Amino acid sequence: MGGQINYATxxxxxxxxxxYDLEEYYNHEERKKQQNEFDEKVKVLLNExxxxxxxxxxxxxxxxxxxxxxxxxxxxxxxxxxxxxxSDELFSGFEKFCSYGRGHSLGGGAMERxxxxxxxxxxxxxxxxxxxTYQWINRGYSDLPDDDYGGPWQINLRDIxxxxxxxxxxxxxTYHNEHCTWWQPYNFPFPAEDDPKAKAGFLWxxxxxxxxxxxxxxxxPEEEGEWAVLRGFWSENKKYSADELDSPYLDGWxxxxxxxxRKGDFDSLLKRLKGQTLCDPSLVSVPSTQHEGFxxxxxxxxxxxxxxxxxxxxxxxxxxIPVKHFVPYAQYEWxxxxxxxxxxxxxxxxxxxxxxxxxxxxxxxxxxxxxxEHGGKxxxxxxxxxxxxxxxxxxxxxxxxxxxxxNNMELIWLIGGEKQMFSNEGxxxxxxxxxxxxxxxxxxxxxxxxxxxKEQRDG
Numbered sequence: 001m002g003g004q005i006n007y008a009t010x011x012x013x014x015x016x017x018x019x020y021d022l023e024e025y026y027n028h029e030e031r032k033k034q035q036n037e038f039d040e041k042v043k044v045l046l047n048e049x050x051x052x053x054x055x056x057x058x059x060x061x062x063x064x065x066x067x068x069x070x071x072x073x074x075x076x077x078x079x080x081x082x083x084x085x086x087s088d089e090l091f092s093g094f095e096k097f098c099s100y101g102r103g104h105s106l107g108g109g110a111m112e113r114x115x116x117x118x119x120x121x122x123x124x125x126x127x128x129x130x131x132x133t134y135q136w137i138n139r140g141y142s143d144l145p146d147d148d149y150g151g152p153w154q155i156n157l158r159d160i161x162x163x164x165x166x167x168x169x170x171x172x173x174t175y176h177n178e179h180c181t182w183w184q185p186y187n188f189p190f191p192a193e194d195d196p197k198a199k200a201g202f203l204w205x206x207x208x209x210x211x212x213x214x215x216x217x218x219x220x221p222e223e224e225g226e227w228a229v230l231r232g233f234w235s236e237n238k239k240y241s242a243d244e245l246d247s248p249y250l251d252g253w254x255x256x257x258x259x260x261x262r263k264g265d266f267d268s269l270l271k272r273l274k275g276q277t278l279c280d281p282s283l284v285s286v287p288s289t290q291h292e293g294f295x296x297x298x299x300x301x302x303x304x305x306x307x308x309x310x311x312x313x314x315x316x317x318x319x320x321i322p323v324k325h326f327v328p329y330a331q332y333e334w335x336x337x338x339x340x341x342x343x344x345x346x347x348x349x350x351x352x353x354x355x356x357x358x359x360x361x362x363x364x365x366x367x368x369x370x371x372x373e374h375g376g377k378x379x380x381x382x383x384x385x386x387x388x389x390x391x392x393x394x395x396x397x398x399x400x401x402x403x404x405x406x407n408n409m410e411l412i413w414l415i416g417g418e419k420q421m422f423s424n425e426g427x428x429x430x431x432x433x434x435x436x437x438x439x440x441x442x443x444x445x446x447x448x449x450x451x452x453x454k455e456q457r458d459g
Contacts, residue, residue: 076122077123163295164294164334164369166385167343187236190252199248203420212415227395228397230256230328231329256415257283257415259328261323262324278436283416287330289304291333308353309356310325311325330354331348332349349369349391350370350382370382378396413448416436419433431455434454434455435452
């Protein structure tokens with residue numbers, strides 16, 4: 001009858017399917033057993049080189065790409081290390097006393113064994129031979145093209161950046177900033193005394209935040225010319241006692257991000273961002289070298305071909321920028337650790353956007369890692385490489401205004417920050433004042449206003 005299930009027929013069908021699956025399993029196991037027996041008979045007739053060729057050819061029948069033998073690769077690397085000159089007579093004594101902790105014990109050591117250095121050399125030569133001889137296999141990534149092999153950065157095998165000799169940058173000692181500079185002169189005026197009333201007064205006072213119209217435009221006291229601050233982050237805190245339960249501490253921070261938009265798009269931007277906080281660190285998507293691109297290769301190398309300062313409008317995401325815009329800076333990043341002893345801490349600093357370098361023909365200033373020149377004059381700088389202080393993007397106002405005019409664009413600052421009072425030990429929150437602002441560059445100066453949101457403790 002229509003709509004009714006014949007359970008007897010269904011059970012019979014399921015039983016037949018199970019029998020079929022079981023038969024397939026036994027057939028597969030039998031074929032596998034026969035293949036193994038055949039392989040063993042063949043191997044006794046072949047030398048090692050012939051065995052490897054047979055292994056490779058026999059793998060073609062499973063419709064998967066054949067891969068090289070890791071065991072043979074390891075043997076080749078070991079053999080090549082000896083050919084480079086390593087011997088027990090020459091280096092075993094040195095390695096025992098000078099590389100203690102790198103292969104002779106479980107501890108760590110800064111000096112790697114000579115034998116390991118030869119092995120690294122052989123390994124990279126092996127990768128070069130592999131990439132010159134064999135076809136790259138697409139790994140099936142959905143977020144980036146992977147059809148072709150471009151270089152060792154695709155498999156994360158670059159271990160040092162030989163094109164930059166800076167050891168560290170910025171305020172590497174602590175998360176919170178400690179040292180004001182000419183490009184960031186502001187300190188939060190935390191109350192000196194541990195007085196609850198004074199701390200609450202500071203927390204809710206909308207006047208005790210930076211005067212951004214002044215700190216978005218700076219002058220270097222040792223040089224002529226004005227600088228526009230396009231990006232920066234500043235954070236401070238004030239602890240009053242070791243006992244945070246009885247004496248909560250104060251914290252203050254702000255973030256500056258500048259973007260360039262087409263003239264005529266400001267009203268759309270303002271309308272869509274109205275009422276939203278601008279504190280999210282991902283509000284502006286800053287292009288990054290992703291720890292694998294060499295500084296000296298930027299921006300001409302193929303590793304940077306997908307890097308772009310242009311960002312499309314993002315209509316459907318709250319807290320995102322709703323107009324097409326240009327981010328005029330990028331971030332160079334290189335992580336410390338592993339086998340890299342060329343730097344003391346991870347390097348992160350700002351560079352001009354790829355398109356800006358190409359269109360304006362910017363050149364790196366000689367002897368200054370964070371500076372870029374146009375016509376022999378420095379027009380872009382992250383001073384944290386040469387001086388101790390926070391990593392900021394500074395651009396010459398003369399150069400900036402001309403570039404904006406030539407490209408029919410205007411500069412917009414998106415600013416967000418907080419003042420808050422809390423206790424880490426007790427996890428107690430006492431309150432937060434969130435401030436956000438949108439500024440634009442008008443008649444040679446930043447103009448705009450701030451909006452405040454109070455977040456108070458329940459009860």
